[in-house]
Amino acid sequence: MLKMMMRNIVAASSSYCTSRRWTGMPCLHNNSTLVVFANYYFAFLHSQPSKPIKSTRTQLEQPVRNSPKITTVEDAFNVFDGMLQMRPPPSVVRFNQILGQVAKLKHHSAVISLYNQMDVSGIGPDVYTLTILINCYSHLNQMEFSLFVLGKFFKLGFEPNVFTFNTLINGFLLENRVAEAAALFQKMMGAGNCQSDVVTFNTLVKGFCMRGNNRAAIQLLRKMEEGVCKPSLVVYNTIIGSLCKDTLVDDALNLFSEMMSKGIAPDVITYTSLIHGVCKLGEWKEATRLLNEMVSKNIFPNVFTFNVLVDTLCKEGMVVEAEGVVEMMIQRDIEPDTVTYTSLMDGYCLRGEIGKAQNVFELMLSKGSMVNVVSYSTMINGYCKHKMIDEAMTLFLDMSCKELVPNTVTYTSLVDGFCKAGRVQNAQKLFYEMQACGQLPDVQTYSILLDGLCKNRQLSTAMQLFGKTEAKKLDIDIVIYSILIEGLCIAGKIESARDLFCGLSSKGLRPNVRTYTIMINGLCIAGLTSEAEKFLIQMEEKGCSPDDCTYNTIIRGFIHNKQTSRAMVIIQTMVEKGFSADASTTELIVNLLSRDEVDPALLPLIKKSL
């Protein structure tokens, strides 16, 4: 009986610790409402005709007669091949259409190789071709090539137009080259032949949003409203989307009512952003309300909207339900895409169901051109989190065969994988390799490597690395300090840990639950249980509530230090707060019981705590 109970606790606590929620906010979501929300989706899908009319477009409105629909990169290469063989070759417009479709599929490097094929075949580009090309280089963060293409304009006697300028401004903003973007904008404002338009303004608005400056974005919106340029639905969507990403859903909803009062009707993108925002907050009721509202306005969820639901369900561990939604999408002719399957893969990985994640990944591989850097990184991350570093490395090497370039996220997962496997040397090697490949480590990468070094008893190497982060003007956060404090505690340097902790406020950082818990653990290891208890009181006073991990830590600390009665007092508090003992605390308590070291009067309390 007790064995079974223990097993359940182990299962519960291990799933909590492997969950990504551990690093974020505790999960306070009401999953039963999520089920209602999910069921609503099912009900909605069932209520639709089984074979919906796909398009109301007439034959005349088709882009070009006989223009084949491109759904994969393979299609595009085949069609292109055929076109290049034709004598005389088709007009450049046909080629532009293919390039445009592939660009829409976000296969930007494919567009570039297709263009190169055109080039060697002697098909001359026009302004449209070159603008598509600039846009692709911009999205690949290769602005130097974009500028090279701009040079081609002049060489061929073409005049860059507002499309060209907007594309270039967007490219500079994507690379965070604000000064150059601004210079181009100034040039446009001054030029008589090429005036800025609503797209120019929205590109700037997005530039602010990308840098997390929603205030500036809204200021620019107000400027537009004053008559500079009438704001479009896209401008509102840009800002609403950005606010939702930052979970400022109330602000987003205010802007939403504001746009409607100005006669600008929301579309599926507006609703998808809002639904995403409320889902992130776990407000399933609100999500359902928005969904009802959009459908009542004849705005129907698209693949993006469904992907939000699939991903939300997966993040809540409800992958089976998510699979159900995917089935429904297929039945309703909404093709699940790379994002859908990547969410599913991640969902399975989060639950430790690696085999099922592999199945999804193989399904994507079998469909061709469905895998990208994100899907590879997701599977690699899944392997790494479950100590399957060899499998992860196989996939990593596989990427280069597919001309997929691993990025900072990919490398960070692998660094973590090597650390988790205890192979810190390999982790360090990869850390330098990524920089040699032009992928810069970010705060996450540093956190993971620092943690790996600390946990593998290489404190001095960790401290050296930390010194480097300070020189790189990275935004050092409380997570990194918590890791270092923990490293010092593990190495038995409680005084240095305490010093680092006390210096946090002077750096403008506030310790969080994890930081306090680490300090409490360190103090207990050093036998300083009274000071640990002071920290427990102090954190509460400073508005940082202890969580179940904090209580378990200090209880274990007291037991280890043979202060059973003080442990019992904390157990009492823990139970009152609705927390319970985790697996290792339970083990300690069971040991105490077996040695008759507990006052029988406390048995009811202990029972409650388990």
Place this chain on the structure above:
DNA sequence: ATAGGGTTAG
């Protein structure tokens, strides 16, 4: 006829 800005995944 074909090109630029807004929604989803690691």
